[in-house]
Amino acid sequence: MERPRYSRVDGCLRTVSSQLENIMEMVKLKTGCEDVQKKLQETLDLATTIEPYCVTKSTHLSPFLSSILEHTVAMDFKQLYQAGKLEHNFKHGDSSQSMISFSGQVQFLQFLVRKIKAKNILEIGTFMGYAAFGMAEAMAPGGSVTGIDIEPLFCDFVNELAVQKDINIEVMNGDALQILKQLAEADIKYDVIYIDCVKRDYYEYYKIIMSNEMLSSDGLIVCDRVILGGASISRKNHDGVALDNFSNRLLNDQRVTTVLLPCFDGTLLIQNRS
Numbered sequence: 001m002e003r004p005r006y007s008r009v010d011g012c013l014r015t016v017s018s019q020l021e022n023i024m025e026m027v028k029l030k031t032g033c034e035d036v037q038k039k040l041q042e043t044l045d046l047a048t049t050i051e052p053y054c055v056t057k058s059t060h061l062s063p064f065l066s067s068i069l070e071h072t073v074a075m076d077f078k079q080l081y082q083a084g085k086l087e088h089n090f091k092h093g094d095s096s097q098s099m100i101s102f103s104g105q106v107q108f109l110q111f112l113v114r115k116i117k118a119k120n121i122l123e124i125g126t127f128m129g130y131a132a133f134g135m136a137e138a139m140a141p142g143g144s145v146t147g148i149d150i151e152p153l154f155c156d157f158v159n160e161l162a163v164q165k166d167i168n169i170e171v172m173n174g175d176a177l178q179i180l181k182q183l184a185e186a187d188i189k190y191d192v193i194y195i196d197c198v199k200r201d202y203y204e205y206y207k208i209i210m211s212n213e214m215l216s217s218d219g220l221i222v223c224d225r226v227i228l229g230g231a232s233i234s235r236k237n238h239d240g241v242a243l244d245n246f247s248n249r250l251l252n253d254q255r256v257t258t259v260l261l262p263c264f265d266g267t268l269l270i271q272n273r274s
């Protein structure tokens, strides 16, 4: 199968694929294991093609969104930081390719936004606007997307592009917890809230949203990468523990129902129970 140009194997599937690759290397050194090698290769092929396959078999994203993706993956954070253009020095192996939303996730968001005829949309962690512009394309007439991001370069890029294209998106610059508190005072109800920001703060974002009734009665909160490459299941690091605790806390919260989908590294959907 031909892969979409920037499709990536990430999250849990990347963990599975790299472990399979390691086993493959070990098996290659042994003679008489050709049948095991063949089976391993088939499994590896499956793990690395499921997501690209789904992207190609779902309604395709617009050429405009593809151009944002191309522009974003070409960015070199290290170079931009050294040139003084980025305020934040993104670490932990963060790259523009690893930070941008999965294409399949944007297709999924567009599907949801269209289905519930969302008008007021909030995105916590906007980056270069791949999901924000994607949701804006699918929102109901007269709708708007409010984004939040800590990095001025990303906010400027999205805000300028939105003005240029006459698309109703505004990204607010600052720390998500502070901006969310400000937005809470504006008394707006959001139909879709996409959380794609600091993993350790997911529960804090959720608490602000719920205690200020920021979600419309039929609205949805969509949380990205809640499985975090398996770290939440194994609780192997701080972010994994925080995300696992987050899902557990929601189970005990009678105001909402949730579903954690095993795609795109774990997409958690939250809706009001009533």
Ligand SMILES: C[S@@+](CC[C@H](N)C(=O)[O-])C[C@H]1O[C@@H](n2cnc3c(N)ncnc32)[C@H](O)[C@@H]1O
Residues within 6 Å of the ligand: 099, 100, 101, 124, 125, 126, 127, 128, 129, 130, 131, 132, 148, 149, 150, 151, 154, 174, 175, 176, 177, 196, 197, 198
């Ligand atoms: C995974 S990226 C978001 C990807 C984006 N949703 C997309 O569609 O491509 C996370 C974003 O959160 C931003 N961020 C990190 N820490 C933040 C904070 N404390 N407050 C607000 N934004 C933050 C980063 O600058 C980055 O752009």
